[in-house]
Amino acid sequence: MSQTSKISSVQKSVQPDIEDMRKMHVVVVGHVDHGKSTFVGRLLHETDSLPNGKLEQVRKNCAAEGMEFEYAFLLDALLEEQEQNITIDTTRIFFRTTKRAYAIIDAPGHKEFLKNMVTGAASASAALLLIDANEGVMDQSRRHAFLLSLLGVKQLVVLVNKMDLIKHDQSTYEKIKVEYTAFLKSLGLTAVHFIPIAAKHGENVVQRSDKMSWWKGPTVAEALDNFNHEDDLTGLPLRMPVSDIYRFDHRRIIAGRVEAGAIRPGDELIFQPGGRRSTVRTFEDWPGPSREVAGTGDSANFSLSEQIFVERGQVAAHPNQQPRVGREFRARIFWLGKEPLQPNKTYRLRLLTQNVEAVIAKIEKITDASSLESIEASTVPRDTICEVIVRATRPIAFDLHSECAITGRFALEDKGRINGGGIILDSISEKTSGEGKVTAAERTARAGHSPAVIWFTGLSGSGKSTIAELVERRLFDAGKKVFRVDGDDLRTALNRDLGFSATDRAESVRRASAVAGLFANAGHIALVTLIAPLAADRAKARAALANHAFIEVFVDAPLEVCESRDVKGLYAKARRGEIPEFTGISSPYEAPEAPEVHIRTDKLSTTQAVELVINALDKILQSKAEDWEV
Amino acid sequence: MSRNAQNDHLTRLEQTSIHIFREAFANFRSVCMPWSMGKDSNVLIWLARKAFCGKIPFPLLHIDTTYEFPEMYEFREKAKEIHGIDLIVRINEDAIRRGIGYATHDPVTVTHELKTVPLKAAIDEFKWDALVTGIRRDEDPTRAKERWFSPRSAEGVWDYKDQPPEFWGQFASTAPEGGHVRVQPLLEWTELDIWEYIRRENIPNPTLYFARNGKRFRSLGCHPITHPVDSPASNIDEVIEELKLTRVSERAGRAQDHVGRNSMQALRAKGFM
Numbered sequence: 074m075s076q077t078s079k080i081s082s083v084q085k086s087v088q089p090d091i092e093d094m095r096k097m098h099v100v101v102v103g104h105v106d107h108g109k110s111t112f113v114g115r116l117l118h119e120t121d122s123l124p125n126g127k128l129e130q131v132r133k134n135c136a137a138e139g140m141e142f143e144y145a146f147l148l149d150a151l152l153e154e155q156e157q158n159i160t161i162d163t164t165r166i167f168f169r170t171t172k173r174a175y176a177i178i179d180a181p182g183h184k185e186f187l188k189n190m191v192t193g194a195a196s197a198s199a200a201l202l203l204i205d206a207n208e209g210v211m212d213q214s215r216r217h218a219f220l221l222s223l224l225g226v227k228q229l230v231v232l233v234n235k236m237d238l239i240k241h242d243q244s245t246y247e248k249i250k251v252e253y254t255a256f257l258k259s260l261g262l263t264a265v266h267f268i269p270i271a272a273k274h275g276e277n278v279v280q281r282s283d284k285m286s287w288w289k290g291p292t293v294a295e296a297l298d299n300f301n302h303e304d305d306l307t308g309l310p311l312r313m314p315v316s317d318i319y320r321f322d323h324r325r326i327i328a329g330r331v332e333a334g335a336i337r338p339g340d341e342l343i344f345q346p347g348g349r350r351s352t353v354r355t356f357e358d359w360p361g362p363s364r365e366v367a368g369t370g371d372s373a374n375f376s377l378s379e380q381i382f383v384e385r386g387q388v389a390a391h392p393n394q395q396p397r398v399g400r401e402f403r404a405r406i407f408w409l410g411k412e413p414l415q416p417n418k419t420y421r422l423r424l425l426t427q428n429v430e431a432v433i434a435k436i437e438k439i440t441d442a443s444s445l446e447s448i449e450a451s452t453v454p455r456d457t458i459c460e461v462i463v464r465a466t467r468p469i470a471f472d473l474h475s476e477c478a479i480t481g482r483f484a485l486e487d488k489g490r491i492n493g494g495g496i497i498l499d500s501i502s503e504k505t506s507g508e509g510k511v512t513a514a515e516r517t518a519r520a521g522h523s524p525a526v527i528w529f530t531g532l533s534g535s536g537k538s539t540i541a542e543l544v545e546r547r548l549f550d551a552g553k554k555v556f557r558v559d560g561d562d563l564r565t566a567l568n569r570d571l572g573f574s575a576t577d578r579a580e581s582v583r584r585a586s587a588v589a590g591l592f593a594n595a596g597h598i599a600l601v602t603l604i605a606p607l608a609a610d611r612a613k614a615r616a617a618l619a620n621h622a623f624i625e626v627f628v629d630a631p632l633e634v635c636e637s638r639d640v641k642g643l644y645a646k647a648r649r650g651e652i653p654e655f656t657g658i659s660s661p662y663e664a665p666e667a668p669e670v671h672i673r674t675d676k677l678s679t680t681q682a683v684e685l686v687i688n689a690l691d692k693i694l695q696s697k698a699e700d701w702e703v
Numbered sequence: 704m705s706r707n708a709q710n711d712h713l714t715r716l717e718q719t720s721i722h723i724f725r726e727a728f729a730n731f732r733s734v735c736m737p738w739s740m741g742k743d744s745n746v747l748i749w750l751a752r753k754a755f756c757g758k759i760p761f762p763l764l765h766i767d768t769t770y771e772f773p774e775m776y777e778f779r780e781k782a783k784e785i786h787g788i789d790l791i792v793r794i795n796e797d798a799i800r801r802g803i804g805y806a807t808h809d810p811v812t813v814t815h816e817l818k819t820v821p822l823k824a825a826i827d828e829f830k831w832d833a834l835v836t837g838i839r840r841d842e843d844p845t846r847a848k849e850r851w852f853s854p855r856s857a858e859g860v861w862d863y864k865d866q867p868p869e870f871w872g873q874f875a876s877t878a879p880e881g882g883h884v885r886v887q888p889l890l891e892w893t894e895l896d897i898w899e900y901i902r903r904e905n906i907p908n909p910t911l912y913f914a915r916n917g918k919r920f921r922s923l924g925c926h927p928i929t930h931p932v933d934s935p936a937s938n939i940d941e942v943i944e945e946l947k948l949t950r951v952s953e954r955a956g957r958a959q960d961h962v963g964r965n966s967m968q969a970l971r972a973k974g975f976m
Binding site: 093094095096167188189192195224305307316317319321324326328329330334357358359360364365366367368369370371372374385409423426478479483484486489490491494606 | 705708709712713715718719721722724725726729752753754756758760806812841842867868869870872873875877879891916
């Protein structure tokens with residue numbers, strides 16, 4: 074190797090100024106031997122995209138071996154060099170026209186075909202599909218189009234290749250065009266053009282062919298330049314999945330990429346699922362000044378005028394154009410997993426930044442991706458396509474694929490590995506009728522979570538209600554069924570007849586636990602805020618609620634702190650002797666020995682306290698969900 | 704009208720990279736960004752600051768081979784200051800004691816011992832489950848196959864024959880048992896994009912990239928095995944004009960890539976960036 078590589082001596086420009094700097098990804102597909110390699114080789118040559126000396130080298134190699142030179146060899150030589158030992162993957166080949174740069178995605182034909190086609194073609198804005206004029210439409214011509222429709226590649230040009238072999242005959246070309254147009258239509262696809270070409274001779278690739286004067290349409294290069302990037306969804310309803318919430322300094326910043334539509338300061342946003350609304354205050358761009366609008370493809374970061382609970386996974390939309398919210402939908406899925414897709418098994422469903430558990434409730438149809446024939450099976454094998462009912466364990470925000478592709482498709486993950494993807498065909502509204510008694514499982518399914526009782530105990534003024542209210546808000550906004558059973562509220566109605574004697578206190582704890590039990594039976598997360606000073610009473614409550622998830626939260630603040638807060642003026646009264654048997658002053662408080670959550674409100678912020686409770690709840694509900702086989 | 708992902712090529716690359724940063728930060732427990740102090744690495748810092756509203760919320764790591772150009776050490780201290788970086792520096796002292804060095808060993812061995820080995824040790828020490836790297840698809844054929852999120856086993860091995868599918872913005876966001884995931888926000892950028900973005904955003908970079916006495920560095924590594932190219936380009940504008948004309952590979956001056964036919968692939972499969 075020379076110590077110094079020459080740069081400035083190279084005369085030929087390979088990166089001329091082009092109009093559109095964005096690289097367009099184009100996938101090239103078609104039946105085996107219909108001329109993909111020859112076409113790509115020819116295209117590279119004619120757009121002057123080959124490395125120096127490559128063409129001459131391959132010509133020389135061919136001559137040395139006594140073989141006729143073919144453009145396909147050129148591609149093979151390039152690929153061999155590019156790939157070294159890495160053969161099993163999508164290959165990218167770059168070329169450019171005067172308009173813009175392109176990356177050709179060559180989906181290899183054989184092994185792991187579907188996985189590679191999906192990875193390659195899912196990022197393509199357009200597809201070129203080759204059909205041999207001599208052989209006509211074959212198996213793979215059909216299956217590739219089917220996959221393109223599934224992956225949402227809408228811009229398609231069909232190249233009717235090897236026109237030289239049929240003497241450039243227009244009627245054969247027309248026959249293929251009619252037949253294949255009808256097939257594409259059945260998939261909901263339309264080809265922009267059917268271009269007659271002879272790739273081997275470069276006819277209608279970049280140069281127009283004088284042997285097909287009947288063809289008035291564009292060359293392949295012209296057709297490519299007429300494609301659009303097709304990802305400008307600025308005109309569609311706003312969809313911005315929340316990536317994260319940043320609190321690096323005093324600001325609280327919502328971060329997420331705008332997948333469709335646009336956001337401006339002053340916009341009212343609704344976050345689904347959950348349905349909380351707030352207004353965009355301003356973008357928070359570094360290093361500034363902050364932008365005035367974030368459109369499709371922009372990674373936005375903004376603060377809200379009113380602080381509401383927002384979490385990763387929620388989708389921000391404008392209130393008049395919201396996504397659907399539901400747990401169940403019909404989908405067409407491609408499956409890439411080594412293990413078959415199984416009904417009633419739990420998978421992770423990932424839709425934009427949403428990540429929830431889901432089961433395949435029903436398999437309606439399985440199709441072989443290669444033959445397009447139906448398969449009879451109870452599970453879905455690798456490399457097949459199926460139509461299924463998907464049921465998530467909690468509500469998600471989505472659109473139908475036909476309405477907004479980007480929010481209408483999802484991936485399925487199993488053991489940390491993405492094993493399939495799908496598009497949403499129909500939403501299924503919640504089941505409204507069943508048979509017999511409504512069961513706890515049905516209520517849990519409707520709520521999307523198991524019920525639970527969270528019992529906040531602690532001195533008066535320790536902060537039980539404050540924390541419980543914030544926890545309730547968080548859960549409510551996250552779409553959970555939740556209700557607070559507050560000691561003070563009970564006292565004015567249900568417990569009107571009770572005083573503060575030990576017996577009456579025991580009775581009040583018993584009644585509170587009974588009420589909480591009813592709410593939990595109804596499918597709610599009940600938040601009880603009651604001093605419940607005696608350990609024995611609390612133990613009885615816990616036992617009475619044994620069939621529900623139960624979390625004891627000890628809201629712990631030293632007596633002097635509670636007394637100094639004295640929100641209700643009760644300590645002052647108790648000190649004056651106006652309240653007999655006041656807990657902490659004239660009546661004992663037995664601190665819990667092993668609460669599930671212990672909050673020192675004099676040491677933690679309310680936000681941290683809420684976090685502790687939510688984490689404990691998540692953990693216990695998670696374990697319940699695992700017990701509960703859907 | 705201001706620049707956005709739809710009307711401006713560089714903005715689109717920038718906004719996509721920011722999204723990758725945010726997805727990594729949201730998905731992984733503990734993120735680290737190795738920093739070579741080279742141009743791609745410096746662009747990464749800039750993008751991370753944009754992604755996280757000014758301050759990078761995870762540490763950077765410099766694997767010091769002790770063979771950096773002196774200018775690079777100066778640049779390191781300056782850049783640390785400018786960007787407010789939380790920097791961890793690691794050197795494979797043991798290998799240096801054992802006398803591993805360019806004077807006595809081949810570049811592949813030295814690169815492995817002085818870069819890959821201490822990188823693995825740092826990953827074990829800090830238990831990072833995601834590393835943000837500055838690799839680009841256009842740099843090298845093996846990198847052309849890369850994913851945005853690319854899992855590595857506990858041994859640091861890249862299983863390029865069975866990579867996870869990646870589509871519709873869904874990435875492999877779970878690290879393999881004991882391993883980590885490489886997060887690669889610059890995958891779609893080209894060398895030219897990098898320089899045009901550096902010019903647009905005025906991102907600090909070492910001056911070694913600009914010609915002195917008719918030679919400049921196009922890619923920076925250890926000084927014994929990194930060679931300058933003949934070039935009159937002495938400022939960013941001239942570098943950009945030059946890149947529009949070249950057909951010579953960017954890493955042509957990096958000796959460890961060219962020792963054997965598959966040396967880069969062998970290095971990368973064992974954990975090299």
